[in-house]
Amino acid sequence: MRITVLMGGSSSERDVSLASGVRVVGALRSLGHQVTPVDPAVGVLEDAAFAALASGGVRQAPPTLTALNALAQTELSPVLATMPAIRNAEVVFLALHGGQGEDGTIQAMLRAADVRFTGSGPLASALAMDKDLSKTLFRAAGVTTADWLMAPVNEDEVERVLGWPVIVKPSKQGSTVGLTLVKERAAFAEAVALASNYDDEVMVEQFIPGREFTVGILGDLALPVGEIIPAHELYDYECKYTPGMAREEFPAALTASQTADVQQQARDAFRALKLSGYARIDFRMLKDGTFYCLEANTLPGMTELSLIPQAAAAHGISFPELCEQIVRLAMAGPGRGTQR
Numbered sequence: 001m002r003i004t005v006l007m008g009g010s011s012s013e014r015d016v017s018l019a020s021g022v023r024v025v026g027a028l029r030s031l032g033h034q035v036t037p038v039d040p041a042v043g044v045l046e047d048a049a050f051a052a053l054a055s056g057g058v059r060q061a062p063p064t065l066t067a068l069n070a071l072a073q074t075e076l077s078p079v080l081a082t083m084p085a086i087r088n089a090e091v092v093f094l095a096l097h098g099g100q101g102e103d104g105t106i107q108a109m110l111r112a113a114d115v116r117f118t119g120s121g122p123l124a125s126a127l128a129m130d131k132d133l134s135k136t137l138f139r140a141a142g143v144t145t146a147d148w149l150m151a152p153v154n155e156d157e158v159e160r161v162l163g164w165p166v167i168v169k170p171s172k173q174g175s176t177v178g179l180t181l182v183k184e185r186a187a188f189a190e191a192v193a194l195a196s197n198y199d200d201e202v203m204v205e206q207f208i209p210g211r212e213f214t215v216g217i218l219g220d221l222a223l224p225v226g227e228i229i230p231a232h233e234l235y236d237y238e239c240k241y242t243p244g245m246a247r248e249e250f251p252a253a254l255t256a257s258q259t260a261d262v263q264q265q266a267r268d269a270f271r272a273l274k275l276s277g278y279a280r281i282d283f284r285m286l287k288d289g290t291f292y293c294l295e296a297n298t299l300p301g302m303t304e305l306s307l308i309p310q311a312a313a314a315h316g317i318s319f320p321e322l323c324e325q326i327v328r329l330a331m332a333g334p335g336r337g338t339q340r
Helices: 013-029 047-054 065-072 077-082 105-112 122-129 130-139 156-162 185-196 239-242 256-272 306-312 320-333
Strands: 004-005 034-039 091-094 148-150 166-170 180-182 201-204 209-217 226-230 248-249 278-285 292-297
Touching: 004 013, 013 034, 013 047, 013 180, 077 105, 091 320, 105 122, 122 130, 122 156, 122 292, 130 148, 130 256, 130 292, 156 185, 166 185, 166 306, 180 185, 201 239, 209 256, 209 306, 226 306, 248 256, 256 278, 256 292, 256 306, 306 320
Parallel strands: 004 034, 004 091
Antiparallel strands: 148 201, 166 180, 166 201, 209 226, 209 278, 226 248, 278 292
């Protein structure tokens, strides 16, 4: 099968996307597919450029805003759909994270060009990326999620409505980029300023203490629940992508009823956002056993340390098999590029 893997781009999650793409390309090639890697910020990655990427990894911090702005100047996204590597592909595997790759922009372009692609469509992708909208839809679907406010908001209102501590984060970002745990009012303004560097909408969310869990959804299947135990207080960018900075346990040490509860909430969240193909839904659990949905990831990481490959492995699905199933889900859709 002719498959084009989109990876990289100019979002703050560029390095993660490149690492995901390298693994996906290798896995699909190992199954005999004809695979072309494409970086929307650069173009087709020829063998030498791809080999250089394959020998690298994810750095401990995301690229600087200056570096990302420079890449954005050469972004090929507006003309991606006209590239032969895209138009001639039987399916485009989206290994992009954040930015236009995950917010529905590229999905809309591919759908307009009548090109099949993996994961959710433009509407669902946009809903999941916008944490304010997604949390509103979670609540409407009966999925428990923490209280929140949207900036502009002052310290007095935060203290009155949410109390301290709170999470301050860009409303449309991933990989905890621009996120701060704010424990006192004196640190609030700086946290809002940081988040504002990455998005024009900033969310202030009640902090949910306790254990952190994740549930991968693959088609109609809820994969084994995973527990994340980071070296830091939060499962931040460094913990996610630095070997040894977090421990993940699949399956998580939960009772049968707790496992069924969080898997059902993950399915409900998946449906509430009109997602398709696959996704990862993240939760925190209070000591009383109540799960709170944090967010949905429509294009979850596929790196060596990423969670959905670990969840798949716990279910007996190898990484190449996981990539193959994601492609099959895209091919089995109702029509070319017709995901919501």
